Amino acid sequence: xTASLLNEDQRDxxxxxxxxxxxxxxxxxxxxxxxxxxxxxxxxxxxxxxxVAMTLNSLQALDGHEQQLTGVCQGFIGDxxxxxxxxxxxxxxxxxxxxxxxxxxxxENRSEILMDTTNVLGGACxxxxxxxxxxxxxxxxxTLLGEHYDIPDLLNKREVTWKNALVVEINYTIEDHRVNxxxxxxxxxxxxxxxxxxLNYLLD
Amino acid sequence: xxQDTELSHFxxxxxxxxxxxxxxxxGLVVLDQNYExxxxxxxxxxxxxxxxxxxxxxxxxxxxxELSEDWFRRKAEPAFILKSATFTTWEQRxxxxxxxxxxxxxxxxxxxxxxxxxxxxxxxxxxxxxxxxIVYDVTDxxxxxxxxxxxxxxxxxxxxxxxxxxxYNRGYWEQCLEKEFKRFDRYQIPASLIMFDIDHFKSVxxxxxxxxxxxxxxxxxxxxxxxxxxxDLAGRYGGEEFGVVLTNTDTAGAVELTERLxxxxxxxxxxxxxxxxxxxxxxxxxxxxxxxDSYQQWLESADKALYYCKEHGRNQSYSLPQTP
Numbered sequence: 001x002t003a004s005l006l007n008e009d010q011r012d013x014x015x016x017x018x019x020x021x022x023x024x025x026x027x028x029x030x031x032x033x034x035x036x037x038x039x040x041x042x043x044x045x046x047x048x049x050x051x052v053a054m055t056l057n058s059l060q061a062l063d064g065h066e067q068q069l070t071g072v073c074q075g076f077i078g079d080x081x082x083x084x085x086x087x088x089x090x091x092x093x094x095x096x097x098x099x100x101x102x103x104x105x106x107x108e109n110r111s112e113i114l115m116d117t118t119n120v121l122g123g124a125c126x127x128x129x130x131x132x133x134x135x136x137x138x139x140x141x142x143t144l145l146g147e148h149y150d151i152p153d154l155l156n157k158r159e160v161t162w163k164n165a166l167v168v169e170i171n172y173t174i175e176d177h178r179v180n181x182x183x184x185x186x187x188x189x190x191x192x193x194x195x196x197x198x199l200n201y202l203l204d
Numbered sequence: 205x206x207q208d209t210e211l212s213h214f215x216x217x218x219x220x221x222x223x224x225x226x227x228x229x230x231g232l233v234v235l236d237q238n239y240e241x242x243x244x245x246x247x248x249x250x251x252x253x254x255x256x257x258x259x260x261x262x263x264x265x266x267x268x269x270e271l272s273e274d275w276f277r278r279k280a281e282p283a284f285i286l287k288s289a290t291f292t293t294w295e296q297r298x299x300x301x302x303x304x305x306x307x308x309x310x311x312x313x314x315x316x317x318x319x320x321x322x323x324x325x326x327x328x329x330x331x332x333x334x335x336x337x338i339v340y341d342v343t344d345x346x347x348x349x350x351x352x353x354x355x356x357x358x359x360x361x362x363x364x365x366x367x368x369x370x371x372y373n374r375g376y377w378e379q380c381l382e383k384e385f386k387r388f389d390r391y392q393i394p395a396s397l398i399m400f401d402i403d404h405f406k407s408v409x410x411x412x413x414x415x416x417x418x419x420x421x422x423x424x425x426x427x428x429x430x431x432x433x434x435x436d437l438a439g440r441y442g443g444e445e446f447g448v449v450l451t452n453t454d455t456a457g458a459v460e461l462t463e464r465l466x467x468x469x470x471x472x473x474x475x476x477x478x479x480x481x482x483x484x485x486x487x488x489x490x491x492x493x494x495x496x497d498s499y500q501q502w503l504e505s506a507d508k509a510l511y512y513c514k515e516h517g518r519n520q521s522y523s524l525p526q527t528p
Contacts, residue, residue, distance in 0.1 A: 028286050032281075032282065032285060032286070074291075101278070102278070109296065111295060111296050112296045115291065115292070115293065115296050116278065116279070118291075119279070119282050119288075119290035119291060120282050120286065120290075123282065123286060123288030123289060123290060124286050126288070127287065127288040139288075139289050139291075141291050141293055141319050141321065142291050142293065143293075144293075144295060
C-alpha cells in the first residue's frame with residue numbers, strides 16, 4: 001500500500017464490510033433479475049488520482065474496444081463520509097443486459113439501461129455499506145460517463161484536490177450472460193475521517 | 205413543560221414542515237404500492253394544473269396516461285424491493301410529466317426538463333409502504349448542456365473539414381485511416397485505400413492561375429463526394445492529392461469506384477472565364493492484407509500504385525498488390 005490512510009485493522013474491517021455489501025447487493029440483484037451473480041472478493045486499495053485514471057484505462061482496455069469508457073458515476077455523502085461510486089461496464093453485451101432488465105425492445109437506448117443497472121447495483125451496495133456503518137447516505141443524481149465526461153482526462157487535467165483516495169473495487173459478473181461490471185467506490189482522503197471513526201467503533 | 209405546550213410545539217413544527225413542502229421549488233408526489241397518489245404538493249399542482257382533490261387516491265397512470273407504466277414501474281420497483289433510492293435524468297428521458305415551459309421571455313425550451321429521484325418511505329415496521337417521487341426542474345442546465353454539445357459538435361466539424369473541398373482534412377482523415385487499419389487487425393473486415401491526384405496539376409496552375417486551380421480541385425472533390433457511400437471516408441491529403449478509405453470493400457469494389465470516378469472526371473470540364481479546362485486523374489489502390497503492418501505502410505503501398513499510373517501514361521487506376 002502506497003500510503004497509510006488506514007491501518008491494517010481498519011483495512012481488514014473495511015474489506016469485511018465490502019464483502020458483506022457485495023454479497024447483499026449481489027443477492028438483491030439476483031432476486032430482482034432472477035439470475036446468478038458470480039461473487040468475487042472486493043479489493044481495497046489506496047490510490048493516487050493517476051492510479052485511478054490508470055485503473056479506469058485498464059478496465060477500458062479489457063473491453064477490447066477503443067471507445068470511451070462506458071459507465072455511470074454517482075456521488076454519496078453522509079456522516080463525515082463522502083465519495084463517488086463509479087460503475088464501469090466492460091465486456092458487457094447490452095442486448096443481454098436489456099433482456100435481463102426486461103426491456104422487450106433491443107433498440108431501447110443504452111443510457112437508460114446503464115442508469116437502471118446503476119440504480120440497482122450502486123444503490124443496493126451503498127445502502128448495505130451505509131447500513132453496516134450505521135448511517136445513511138444521501139445519493140446524488142447519477143451522471144453518464146463518456147458522453148460529457150472523460151474521467152481519465154478529468155483526473156489528469158483538472159486540479160484535483162486530493163493526493164490519495166481509498167478505492168473499493170467490486171466486480172459483478174452475471175452467470176450465463178455477457179454482463180460484467182466493476183463498481184469503484186472512491187473516497188478521497190479529505191472525506192475519510194467519518195469512515196475511520198466508524199471503523200474504529202466497529203473494531204472496539 | 206405541560207403536555208399542551210408540547211403538543212402546540214409539535215403542531216407548529218408540523219405546520220412549518222407542511223408549509224415548506226408546499227412551497228419548496230421541487231415537485232413532491234407520494235405514491236403507495238398501487239401507485240395511487242397520497243401527496244401532491246403545490247409545485248405539482250401549479251405546473252400540472254391539476255388540483256390535489258382531483259389526483260389524490262387516483263393512480264399515477266390514470267392521471268397521466270402519457271407516462272409509460274412499464275417504464276415507471278421499472279424505475280420504482282427497486283425502491284420498493286431494494287429500499288434504495290433510484291434516479292431518472294433528463295438525458296435518458298427529458299421529462300416524466302409534460303409540463304409546458306412557462307417563462308415567456310427567458311424560457312427557450314418547449315417543456316420542463318426533469319430529473320427525478322424516487323425514495324423509499326418506510327412505515328413503522330420497516331417496510332416500504334410508499335415511495336416519494338421528487339421532481340426537479342432542470343430546464344436551464346439541460347438547455348445549457350444541449351447548447352454546449354451543439355457548439356462542440358460544430359467545432360469538431362470545423363476542425364475536421366477542409367474548407368476548399370469540404371472533404372476531411374489531412375489530420376482527421378489520417379486518424380480515420382489508422383482506425384480502419386486497427387479494425388482490420390482485429391476483425392479482418394476487408395478494406396481498401398485509394399490515393400489519387402490530378403494529372404499535370406502544376407501546369408493547370410501555371411497556365412490558368414491558382415484560382416482556376418482551385419476551381420479544378422473543387423470540381424474533382426465534388427465529383428468524388430457524389431460517388432461516395434456513407435461509410436467511405438474521403439480526405440484531402442495534400443494540395444491536389446486525395447485519399448479515400450473504403451470500408452468493407454475489396455480490390456474489385458475499389459476498382460469499380462476508381463474507374464467510375466476517373467471516367468466522370470475525364471468527361472467533365474471546368475469553365476474558367478473564356479477557358480475550358482479538361483483534366484484527368486490517376487488512382488492507386490491498395491487492399492489491406494496481413495503483410496501490411498502499419499497504416500503508414502498501407503498509405504505507402506497505395507502511393508506506389510499511384511506512381512505506377514504516373515509512370516505508365518496517367519489517367520488510369522492501378523492496384524497493389526497485383527493478384528496473379
